[in-house]
Amino acid sequence: MKGYAAASSPLAKRRWKGLAIAVLVLGFFSLLVPLAFLLGLQNRFPSGNLSDERSSSESGFENYARVDAGGEQNESEGDELRVNDLMDRFKATIPEDVTVNFTKKPTTESVAGVQSNSRPKDALSYSKPKNSTSRGLPTEQVVVPKAPSSLNTRNDGRDGKENHSKDSAGDETEKSCQHEFGSYCIWSKEHKEVMKDALVKRLKDQLFVARAYYPSIAKLQGQEKLSLELKQSIQEHERMLSEAISDADLPSFVGKKIQNMDHTIAEARSCTIDCNNVDKKLRQILDLTEDEAHFHMKQSAFLYHLGVQTMPKSLHCLSMRLTVEYFKNSLEDIEQFHAYKLNNPIFQHYVLISRNILAVSVTINSTVMNAEETGHMIFHLVTDGQNFYAMKHWFARNSYKEATVHVLNFDNLNLIHSYNLGLRQLSPSEEFRVSISDVAQSSSMRMRTEYLSVFGHSHFLLPEIFKNLKKVVVLDDDVVVQRDLSSLWNLDLEGKVNGAVQFCGVRLGQLKTYIGGYNYNGDSCAWMSGMNIVDLESWREHNITGNYLRLLQKFQNGTEASWRASALPISLLAFQDLIYTLDDTWVQSRLGHDYGVSADAIKNAAALHYNGNMKPWLELGIPKYKSYWKKFLTQEERFMAECNVNP
Structure with missing residues (x-):
């Protein structure tokens, strides 16, 4: 019996030693993961309440590549162009007089049913039996290549936005919409509704952009005043949006707050910062917004087809x-x-x-x-x-x-x-x-x-x-x-x-x-x-x-x-x-x-x-x-x- 005990003692020690090493490794990784999340993955998430974890290859912007204007454009200039282009796309299309006289109701009409950047499927056409019910709706493959999307094209150089033809973009979007959803797009265009939350949307867009710039501005030396001003503007926008659903819920001084935020964002854009962080966050926000718009477009089209x-x-x-x-x-x-x-x-x-x-x-x-x-x-x-x-x-x-x-x-x-x-x-x-x-x-x-x-x-x-x-x-x-x-x-x-x-x-x-x-x-x-x-x-x-x-x-x-x-x-x-x-x-x-x-x-x-x-x-x-x-x-x-x- 003593011999058996003596023989098993080294084995028991080695087993306990292995368990101790495993515990140490687990403890190390338990400290490493939160640290990596706070430091390494910071650039993957925008500030605010967004939680989309898709990589850039999955985001739908992989074809939205940088275009060199003259062949000698450096990487930082290209980053700045991408950020500026995304900033231009985030500008809300509200009437000019809205920011001047906020007692009037906005008259902007929602054309989401027609102008949303829908994504037509490859060579697919929906076929509708004339006297069909809600079951067994066939989907037919018919001719046609994939329609070009306005998301996957970009004009050359710094004047890309100005050179882009709004009419051709609208026609392209309308054609792709009709290709995917049929006469629903025509019907939705004829039944536009007046937007009652144009200013609310404008505030949200400003808030998204300000949150994207704030982490980079806060790290700059000598920009403490701008950082504090940007933080206060973000807090004021959050306070107004927490109590507002439509424009009627907004306070009377909202016009001044919008102008202050525009001025603050313009100052932040003039600073020399690492554009990669801002670029990723704005792209992620835009991707989420377009996905949400496309989802509502599909949902509306489904209800329309169900009705007809x-x-x-x-x-x-x-x-x-x-x-x-x-x-x-x-x-x-x-x-x-x-x-x-x-x-x-x-x-x-x-x-x-x-x-x-x-x-x-x-x-x-x-x-x-x-x-x-x-x-x-x-x-x-x-x-x-x-x-x-x-x-x-x-x-x-x-x-x-x-x-x-x-x-x-x-x-x-x-x-x-x-x-x-x-x-x-x-x-x-x-x-x-x-x-x-x-x-x-x-x-x-x-x-x-x-x-x-x-x-x-x-x-x-x-x-x-x-x-x-x-x-x-x-x-x-x-x-x-x-x-x-x-x-x-x-x-x-x-x-x-x-x-x-x-x-x-x-x-x-x-x-x-x-x-x-x-x-x-x-x-x-x-x-x-x-x-x-x-x-x-x-x-x-x-x-x-x-x-x-x-x-x-x-x-x-x-x-x-x-x-x-x-x-x-x-x-x-x-x-x-x-x-x-x-x-x-x-x-x-x-x-x-x-x-x-x-x-x-x-x-x-x-x-x-x-x-x-x-x-x-x-x-x-x-x-x-x-x-x-x-x-x-x-x-x-x-x-x-x-x-x-x-x-």
Whole structure:
């Protein structure tokens, strides 16, 4: 036993010695880490309440490099240029008279929705199904390189700020914003709000700059007075901002404090200091501010898209009330009296595929009200099972002169199952927002956003749904008719299948990365749905439905997003060389996203197409175009009043 104890004693000593060394090392590092934080990492954090720990390589300013004006600029001058440039960018854009007379309310308007430096994604374009819900929104890859950002460019030398063209920067930012967020940027520009905190923002900007300069000024010998003055100005600004949210909360002497701070910062800038510290802190503050602005921009755009892509509560209420009323008080089925007309090709047949009761009623009413003869007009309204009974009751309650409205339940046709289309649901016309590059334009104007409306998947079953008909006029539910369509019905398509208005703003060659390696003419223009004359006999001869099924197998992978997204290439390829071009005066489109359509163009068009996000039945619709739609809205309808339907 003694021998065992003697042998184990050195081992125990060595173990305790190792533990003691480990404790000493831990103690040393426990002292080193706080010291490094206080001394070594000081330059990584701005003074104040900011805590962004990203390195300069992650900050988004890596391309904002120093530009040598004449090739002989030294490093300190370059640092000073960077700091001055950042200082210029921190200047608030408030009216000049604000600092003179602070009793007036500031009139600066917030254009954050348009002028924020948004960051467009590489070659991405958001596509919006026309009748989509909040689920399954596809994102499509379409042409275009990454749009240049104003953050990654800088003009040469000391006069960089002066040489920079404000107009081109604004155009560039607006184009990149529209590329990423679509018509939200246009809408936000039209709905600017007056800034109520312009002075508060000005105080915060001054405070950020003063905090950036203060640590360097405090270390300078002989600048104790300036250091004390800067510290007092910082404290006064902090005191005012602690009690102020809007300009009305600020004291009456705020103008004098702003002028004093401007003077103090100007003196600090004239001192010879290490610009690296100031440069890093100002860059970090600017990066955080731009990130925050971009976050709010994305959040606002999301809420905007949510508002335009979901059914308003009032319209949902209208559908539910009509459905309940259908089963409570069944009205006489007027369709039975006109059954002989429904499949008779000698009458004029119009087809609408929709889930929106209010929208489709306006389309039918506008067509009927502008027709010379209505007794030969048959409207076939194809809807889903959820809205079928509401549609039946609505059109039983409301008459449209002598025209006949025939409501069909798409879910009962059993065509999707027969053709093995995968997803079994109604598919009206689909709308896509595509961003393309225009090489002929300058770099700031190169990005261009267009809206295309094409047939949905349900349209490719028209020859099977209406087996006895020879031709039909297909209308979208966001169309308002302004003239008699008899001449369109009697139009000779010269062997073509689909009579449509072509949109040469987008050509197939510009969509080649999306359409794929199929044979097509790259110079061919895209065509638009909205109002189309379709020859069903020629459709059957060319086997358009068979071509559609073959293309569908190649463009969709079984998901709802790919199924909806495939409508664009399939529609463009299935009708290739089979489009009869209608005159442009037949349809005036762009009323759902373009504020610049002239009144003469609207007046001379046979039909108005509200393609785009801003539909006329939504609160987000473009106000000056709503009157053309609202004048065909059904008036004095009890269920509309009860559901507060007032578009």
